[in-house]
Each structure stands twice: as structure tokens, then as C-alpha cells.
Amino acid sequence: MSYRYKIATIFLLGFFIDCINIFMSAIALPDIAQVFSTSQSMVAWVANSYILGLVLIMPISLWLAGRFGNQKLLCFSMLLFSISALLCGLSYSIYSLIFWRFIQGISGGLLIPVGQALVFALFPNKERHRISTMIMTVALIAPAFSPALGGMIIDSLSWRWVFYANLPFSLLAAALAWLWINNSERQRREKPDVFGLLLVTVSLLLLLLSFSLYNDYHNLSLAIGSLFFSAIIFAFYIKYAQKCAAPILNFQLLRNSNLRNAFIVYYAVPGVFTGVNLLNIFNLQTNLHFNAGQTGMFMLLYAAGALVSMVSGGYLYHHIGKKRLFFIGILLHSIGIALLFTVSSRTDLIQLVIAYLLMGAGGGIAANTAQISSLLDFSGKDLLQGSVLWNINRQVAFSVGTVVLISIFSLVSAQSDLLRYQYTFFIAAILSLLSLIFILREKSA
CATH class of the missing domain: 1.20.1250.20 (MFS general substrate transporter like domains)
Incomplete structure (x- = not known):
């Protein structure tokens, strides 16, 4: 070799x-x-x-x-x-x-x-x-x-x-x-800009903690305080980064519409799906009585949908454009999540299968299009900084999507635990669709 x-x-x-x-x-x-x-x-x-x-x-x-x-x-x-x-x-x-x-x-x-x-x-x-x-x-x-x-x-x-x-x-x-x-x-x-990195990390930590402080300890004052300090530290970093010769994360690059829209799509699709998937893992095992192995098998369906979309993604990108692909991907993904709202027992297997196939297909289209278009306009130093920013954002989107969906679940009031999951999935589908407001505002490309 x-x-x-x-x-x-x-x-x-x-x-x-x-x-x-x-x-x-x-x-x-x-x-x-x-x-x-x-x-x-x-x-x-x-x-x-x-x-x-x-x-x-x-x-x-x-x-x-x-x-x-x-x-x-x-x-x-x-x-x-x-x-x-x-x-x-x-x-x-x-x-x-x-x-x-x-x-x-x-x-x-x-x-x-x-x-x-x-x-x-x-x-x-x-x-x-x-x-x-x-x-x-x-x-x-x-x-x-x-x-x-x-x-x-x-x-x-x-x-x-x-x-x-x-x-x-x-x-x-x-x-x-x-x-x-x-x-x-x-x-x-x-x-590297270690001080800037610490500022960003502490800001992210406080952001995630704010959700946990409310969900686990039901302390609204501490949650708001943590969220406030997270925003203050992040705002300080933005000011600091403008004066730094080589900031660890150059958020000025988000002025580029391709990168900015890719950011939004990643929170709306892979981010939301991560939260939905975590909640549905609990729902499938606790309420619908699937075992861990059966629960894991549903991701095979997600992957099958994603495979089809990824194989065709490059071809479609050059023929129908990223704006239409974003629309199709987000719509399919949201419909798949909304289908989880209809699942109330193990006998609703067809809805579960279709839901994971649609989430996979839509998620694959949206995420692949975001990956292709995110750094399209950059070169040289901007490309390196954009790559770091994009890869960090991909990881952060997973955590943010998880804590936001868990917080929504904790706020939802219903007659049964199953209904709480169903209402949360319906809200998640709407949140994913809301990203289309930003995507459709962009001029066709």
C-alpha cells in the first residue's frame, strides 16, 4: 500500500x-x-x-x-x-x-x-x-x-x-x-487566537446551560442569567474579533449569502433532526415499546433516503439550482417530521417508515446542498477561515437543535406523555419550515 x-x-x-x-x-x-x-x-x-x-x-x-x-x-x-x-x-x-x-x-x-x-x-x-x-x-x-x-x-x-x-x-x-x-x-x-476560542466556547457552554437550568431545575432566573451572559460574551467576542488580525472564528464571513443560508439550513434540518431523533428514541422505547435494536433500525431507512438524495444531489444542483433544492429538501424533511405526529402505536409502522425515508431524503438534499454552496465564494485565507467556521457550526447545530427540542418538549402540556412527543414533533416541523422565509428571500441562483 x-x-x-x-x-x-x-x-x-x-x-x-x-x-x-x-x-x-x-x-x-x-x-x-x-x-x-x-x-x-x-x-x-x-x-x-x-x-x-x-x-x-x-x-x-x-x-x-x-x-x-x-x-x-x-x-x-x-x-x-x-x-x-x-x-x-x-x-x-x-x-x-x-x-x-x-x-x-x-x-x-x-x-x-x-x-x-x-x-x-x-x-x-x-x-x-x-x-x-x-x-x-x-x-x-x-x-x-x-x-x-x-x-x-x-x-x-x-x-x-x-x-x-x-x-x-x-x-x-x-x-x-x-x-x-x-x-x-x-x-x-x-x-491561534486562544483567548477568542475560550470566549466562544464559554458563550456556547452558557447557552446550552441556560436550557438545562430551566429544564432540569426549573429555575427561570438562572436560565435567563446564563442566556444573558452568553449573549454578552458573544457580543464581546464579535467586537474583539473585528480588531484581531486572525480571529479564531471570523463571523464577518456570514455577510456572504451562500454561507449565511447554509448556516440557517443546517440549524433547520440536521439540527432539528438531531433533537427530533433523540426525542423519538425515547418515545419509541418508552411509549411504543420498541427495543434498542429495533429503534436503531429506523436510521437505516433515514440513510436509504439520504443515499438517494446525495447520489442525485450534485446533478440536481447544477440543473435546478440551490434555491429550489433547499425548498424541496426542507419541505420533505418537515413533512417527514410532521408524520411522526400521527404515530400513536406500534401498528403505525407504515407512517414511521415513510417518516424516516422522507426525513432522510429531505435532510440529505438540504444538507448536501448546504455543503456544496457554503464555501462557494471563498478562496485563500477566507476559504480557510470559512472552513473552520462551517465545520464548527455543523457541530454546534446538533447541540442547539437537541436542547431547543428538549425545552419545547418540557414546555408542552398534554394529557399523556405520548401526546407531548407528538405535539413537539409537530412544532419541530413548523420550525424547520420557518427557515424557508430566509431561503425564499434570496434571489435565484
């Missing part, structure tokens, strides 16, 4: 680990909530803390690679990932699990940007479509099969083995990184 394909193998393995780690663990959340006697809002931090770790480390990962070398950084990051995965499985309180998930996010966030930079350098120009195809394949296969696999692991063993299952892959990635990556010399790279 040539050197560049060895590097591609390491990166794709790490990317696969990251994907299955996010989607497989989601199936375990009802069992984790039951074992630790905690709420949906609190157990959502098992995912949120992982994403916070990614957000904190990703912008400085390339600088760390230059300082310590690619070989050492990638090997040690996968070793740390393995240790944290083991300790996640051994956790005997929700707080220790959340902490080790945060460490897992930090270690996982080191491999993706550094590995991608190495691979893209080895597959330049016209050859890059080869690795891009491999990345998209992993991005589709991992979310499709990991929930079903995770469900079977939980039904056969326990939720702890969802985290232990990461160990063979992460240890293999660590070994391959040590054996295959050239021991490169340290490279001098521009020191």
Missing part, C-alpha cells in the same frame, strides 16, 4: 470512529437515563459535552500538529480517545460520564482536521474526488448502521459496551498512526 493510501486509511478509520461514536451512543441514552435516574435534558449532555470538546480543540489542532508532529499527535490523540472511551463505560455517575465524553471529544477533534489536511495534501486537485468519495461513503455508512448495531449491543449486553466497542478501532488507529505516519519535523505555524 502506498504512503498516501496508508494516511487515507488512518484518516477514514478516525472519521469512522467519530461518526459511530456520535450515532451509536444516542441509542444508549434511554438506558443511561434510566440507570442514573436522570432527565432527557441532563442525559443530552452525554452528546453535548462531546461536541463541546470538538469545538474547543478543532480550531487549534493544526497548530498543535505543527508543534508536536503529526505522528505523535494523532497516535496520542487516539490513545487518549481509547482511555476516555473505557472510562465512559466504567462511569458510575452521569457527571463522570459527561466529563469523560468531553475528553473523548477533545481527543477525537484532534484527528479529523489534522488527518484531513494530510490526506488533502496527498490527493491534490483532480485526484481529490477519490478521497472525497471515500469520506462521503463513510459519512453515510456509519450513521446508517451504527444505531442498529448499538441497539443490538445494548439489548445483548448493556449501554456500557457501546463505549467499549470503540476500543478496537481507536487502538488500531493509534497503532497505524505510529507505524505509518512519517515522523515529521515540527513546523512553525501562526499561534
